[in-house]
Amino acid sequence: MNAPQKAQEAMMTTPYYEAVGKEKLVFKAAYNQGLSILLKGPTGCGKTRFVEAMAHELNRPLITVSCHDDLTTADLVGRFLLKGGETQWVDGPLTRAVREGAICYLDEVVEARKDTTVVLHPLSDHRRQLPIERLGITLDAAPGFCLVVSYNPGYQSILKDLKDSTRQRMVAIEFDYPAPETEQTILIQESGVTADTAEQLITLAQAIRRLETGGLREVASTRVLIAAARLTTEGLSLREAARYAIAAPLSDDPQVTAGLNKMIEAYLTE
Template sequence: MHINYQLPENIKELLNTKRNEVKPAFAELIRQGGYVPPHMDLLIDAISILSMGKNILLKGPTGAGKTKFAETLSYLFNQPMFSVNCSVDLDAESLLGFKTLAYEDKKQVIEFVPGPVINAMTSGTLLYIDEINMAKPETLPLINGVLDYRRTITNPFTNEVITAKEGFGVVAAINEGYIGTVPLNEALKNRFIVIEVPYIEGEQLRNLIQTNTRLTNEKTIELFVKLSSDLVTAVSQGKLSEDAASIRALLDACDLSSIIPAKRAILRSIVDKLDEEREREFVMNLTETLF
């Protein structure tokens, strides 16, 4: 979904200056837009940060739209975006690439296959690092030089020194407090400018449901907006975990409710994802009062 964002003239000019007008390699990795920011300042600040060659850390609850935010920046800058999905298994090969056997003139040779970090650097495109605090603390320092003013790395597999091309930028996302996450060390955190990404609510959520789901019944849409508001409030009060208020899960429920009853759609999309019986009952009670 492409949105005509109402941006200030100076930001439009900045975007036009930095926007890639040539069809780049890896054009299939240019993502679709569609993120609806709760405040336009979020998008304005992100465009400003990336255009200055600085890194962005999107920080916020699960399902708030951080990945969609990053994809929208890829669309606005017309830049392909390589992705790294962090986990405890993330290693140097997952980030940088690996060696493999290949054939050249019928002879067996060792060939290096670049990973997402090397690809983004050498092609001057965007790099998205999802759930960056899921990686082991000893893994990410491998790319410290990529994330600071040097924009360089010595490839440990080839001993080649690689410097990022013009246009290279990094967007990372973080979910705090989840099982398996670790606090970012100061050296890594200081390489980013942080943007807090809150939940989408009210009129913007209503528009998002209308444009991104199959649900068309206005009354039902209003009820889902109210349900989302109640869930976000319960999360802020510590009554529910962040999973319960996921916008992604809510949109799934809206989609399903265009075919099956809304209560059952909420059960499948939201309630059944919750681990604690207390939370499941709480959300079902909210649902019963609305639908």
């Protein structure tokens, strides 16, 4: 399995997450009832950090898979591999989560092929089972197992959308960028910058978010604000940090980038 396909697995250590609504309450309720969870929201709004925080709070191991269009069922479930001259079965990340009672998080699930996500159906309804055809067995999910998937509705299309039969097996939690005061707390917590620096970055982000497309596929996320804030702690000026961490990642179009840089000059002080 190559790098993009490799699952990242770890017990979380005090990840910071600032609640903005009832998302924690809904997640815990769904988890306690053995229900699968669908997280919807724009890029960089905190979906992944939320899952990390909930895994820590529930004291469950977290197995994360970044989905992509080459992800196969075997990548998730497992495959036979040649080891030391013998053919051995190796569990995929989904199977490990089912066996261990872990939280399995499929990030940007709509990027995976539709024939791959079908394997989730018996896991995400009342059966909570994972059939492994190559082994001729069906695994019952261990206590504590929870399936969580996420996607960005802004990227929806006929070709990239979650099947209705999959969506209706899950409890959906919608995310958006947090309120300014909450986002300011997040920036300070994640980067260590002053309240003034955080406030300036958020003011800039709000201005970018008010743009009507303007050639941008995505607006300034909380994630890019944190990156810019962190750059300032290494000696870059606030405007320099914003150019490298906000304007440049948001667009490759010279005119759009120039417009973003003008906004940086207008909203940020050195």
